[in-house]
Structures are given as structure tokens and as C-alpha cells.
Amino acid sequence: MPRSFYAREPVQVAHDLIGAYLVRYVEGAELVGRIVETEAYRGHHDPASHAYRGLTARNRPMFDEPGHTYVYFIYGMHWMFNIAAHPVGTPGAVLIRALEPLKGLDRMRRNRSVEDTGELTNGPAKLTQAFAIDGALNDVDLCTSETLTLRRGSLDPEEMVISGPRIRVPGGETAQEKRWRFWIRDNPFVSE
DNA sequence: GCAAAGATCGGCT
DNA sequence: GCCGATCTTTGCA
Numbered sequence: 500m501p502r503s504f505y506a507r508e509p510v511q512v513a514h515d516l517i518g519a520y521l522v523r524y525v526e527g528a529e530l531v532g533r534i535v536e537t538e539a540y541r542g543h544h545d546p547a548s549h550a551y552r553g554l555t556a557r558n559r560p561m562f563d564e565p566g567h568t569y570v571y572f573i574y575g576m577h578w579m580f581n582i583a584a585h586p587v588g589t590p591g592a593v594l595i596r597a598l599e600p601l602k603g604l605d606r607m608r609r610n611r612s613v614e615d616t617g618e619l620t621n622g623p624a625k626l627t628q629a630f631a632i633d634g635a636l637n638d639v640d641l642c643t644s645e646t647l648t649l650r651r652g653s654l655d656p657e658e659m660v661i662s663g664p665r666i667r668v669p670g671g672e673t674a675q676e677k678r679w680r681f682w683i684r685d686n687p688f689v690s691e
Numbered sequence: 692g693c694a695a696a697g698a699t700c701g702g703c704t
Numbered sequence: 705g706c707c708g709a710t711c712t713t714t715g716c717a
Contacts, residue, residue: 557712575697
């Protein structure tokens with residue numbers, strides 16, 4: 500994906516990331532998954548966003564060059580994988596919420612300690628565990644990285660991208676009215 | 692300094 | 705459906 504792909508409104512990028520391939524190289528293994536669910540997070544007018552109150556040490560990637568990763572730790576045990584996406588000058592990122600696992604499933608099963616294919620990458624913290632994504636991969640440039648990249652994907656004719664409110668975001672009505680979550684209708688790997 | 696909440700998951704009832 | 709795990713970040717005193 501070229502840099503220009505990420506340098507647009509987060510909501511647009513979140514929509515367009517559906518169907519793209521996430522490719523990860525770790526310890527000699529190649530892991531591939533297709534993105535089937537995303538959420539957009541913006542800045543000043545988005546109370547649910549880490550960037551809502553301005554720049555902090557943690558959220559810096561949301562303000563810096565689009566196309567870099569934003570990986571953060573939450574609930575004392577989970578890593579969340581985001582991609583910085585925004586027009587220059589305004590913060591924003593896209594949370595990757597679910598993938599369809601395509602290659603390297605045995606490695607993913609080992610990383611997750613589960614056998615069921617349907618449980619490997621059907622949630623934001625599950626997919627980071629399956630793909631061995633943690634804080635060491637924060638602020639990595641997806642345009643140049645040797646170990647984590649995105650490739651343009653495609654959708655089958657019957658696959659339909661639909662939108663709805665984001666999952667469990669704080670911020671009340673204002674945030675819930677926004678349809679900033681995107682997913683492939685009826686895809687079994689979508690988180691909810 | 693400290694307290695509270697968190698873009699979740701898995702196990703249990 | 706509910707609850708506990710487990711620890712970082714942040715905001716405020």
C-alpha cells in the first residue's frame with residue numbers, strides 16, 4: 500500500500516482496509532490474514548479516541564506519519580493493533596478488529612494455544628496474539644517494514660462491506676451515532 | 692504521588 | 705450473562 504493510501508480520513512481508510520492482506524514474518528514463518536473488521540478513531544471531536552485530549556507519549560503514532568503502526572497495551576494483558584491514518588495535521592488511526600486467517604495457521608494455533616480456526620483471529624486482542632504483535636512493533640512503518648506489511652486485497656462479488664456503531668467505546672450517544680465500524684457482512688471471523 | 696478506567700478475553704453459572 | 709485477570713496510562717491533587 501502506498502503512503503497516500505493512509506493519508507486520508509480515518510473513516511475512509513477503515514472502510515478501504517476491508518479485504519486487505521496483513522502479512523507478518525516471524526521466526527521464519529509467514530503469517531497471512533485478510534482484514535474483515537475495522538474501526539476508525541479520530542481526534543478532537545471523537546471522545547472515544549486516545550487522541551481526543553491531544554498528544555501524549557502513548558498516542559504519538561496517531562499524530563505522526565500515516566502508515567505507521569500504533570500498538571498499545573490494555574487491560575493488563577492485551578495488545579491492540581492500529582494503523583495511523585489521517586490527513587497530515589489531524590490525528591487518526593484504524594483499529595484492526597478481526598482477520599480471516601489464510602496462511603501459517605499452525606503457527607497461529609501455537610501462538611494462541613487454541614485449535615479452533617474460528618477462534619484464532621476473531622477479535623482485536625486475539626489477532627495480535629496469533630500474529631505475535633506486541634509493543635516491539637509499535638510505530639513501525641508498514642510501507643518499509645521487513646516483518647509486517649499490508650497488501651491490497653479484493654472482495655468476492657457476494658461480499659458486502661457494511662458499517663455500524665463501534666464496539667464498547669466510551670463517549671455516550673455522540674460516539675455511538677457514528678457508524679465508524681466496518682465489516683464484511685456474514686463473515687464468520689467478525690468479532691461480534 | 693495516587694486512583695481509576697480501560698478500543699478485551701475466557702471461564703464459570 | 706457476569707466477573708476476574710492484570711498493569712499501563714492518564715488526569716488531577
